[in-house]
Amino acid sequence: MTAPPKTIVFDLDGTLVDSLPDIIASFQYALESLKLPVPSDAEVRALVGLPLEDMYAHFAPDHVPELCAIYREYYPRNFVKRSRPFPGAVELLRTLRERGYTLAIATTKRTDMARRFVEALGLTSALDHIQGTDGFPHKPAPDVIQRALAALGSEGLWMVGDTTHDILAGRAAGLRTYAVTWGNHGPDELATAKPDEIQADLSRLLEHLPARA
Ligand SMILES: [Mg+2]
Missing domain, CATH: 1.10.150.240 (Putative phosphatase; domain 2)
Structure with a gap:
């Protein structure tokens, strides 16, 4: 098995x-x-x-x-006039894939819009599932995360996000939570949601996620 x-x-x-x-x-x-x-x-x-x-x-x-x-x-x-992956984001996805993890997006964008956006950025092949919020409760409700995991038939380990909504949704879905400080909420605001990690880079995430046997 x-x-x-x-x-x-x-x-x-x-x-x-x-x-x-x-x-x-x-x-x-x-x-x-x-x-x-x-x-x-x-x-x-x-x-x-x-x-x-x-x-x-x-x-x-x-x-x-x-x-x-x-x-x-x-x-x-x-939508991709000026939008770009953050430095290190593409490399992170590649490394996590190599280590044996599956990768999902859980966004408040609608799924059709999110898929077109990810495709335009050239990121589709780096991800296993793209889940948007299509007429059900948005983050901080856990639904979008739960749907992504159900679509993959997988267990969620970490939710990574830039706002308190992501952190609250991740915890409500039973995941550990990793807040990044380069996005829309600063460190003080993120801290109010009590994430497991608040970081200015992704290195701690990689430390938590060694290669799967
Ligand atoms: Mg965000």
């Missing part, structure tokens, strides 16, 4: 991929195109990680469906 796969689950935006500038620009474009007030980069950034509907509801509650439709048409045509 072979042991079930062991999976490391990653958030996408702000964790593996520096995608913020394209997200913010697309978010602002939709408001601008409806001649609505456009929030600053910092104001948008503060809400990134929430579902798109919630983000737009914060600025223009009467126009959420139109704004989401514009964003979803515009963003995929512009």
Whole structure:
């Protein structure tokens, strides 16, 4: 009998991929195109990680469906203008694969959008499963992580993310949690969610995950 796969689950935006500038620009474009007030980069950034509907509801509650439709048409045509994997991210995925782990994405993006984004960045072959949030509770609920693990028939070991939502979701799904400090939440905010690790690089994750026998 072979042991079930062991999976490391990653958030996408702000964790593996520096995608913020394209997200913010697309978010602002939709408001601008409806001649609505456009929030600053910092104001948008503060809400990134929430579902798109919630983000737009914060600025223009009467126009959420139109704004989401514009964003979803515009963003995929512009989502890799400036977005790139963070330094070391691709190498980390390769090393973990070589060590015998399966790798999944659990993102608040919808699955179709997440797959197109990962494909455009050339990361599809580095991952075993890409799970978006398609009409069920988003992080910090554990659902997106649980669905990724169910799709792979695997046991989850670690959740890696850049916000408290990722950490709370990971713990609720029964995983250990690794917070990275280069994304949307700083170390102090991340600490409030009590992750197992808060790190400015990925070396500790590799220490926790030796090659599988
Ligand atoms: Mg994130």
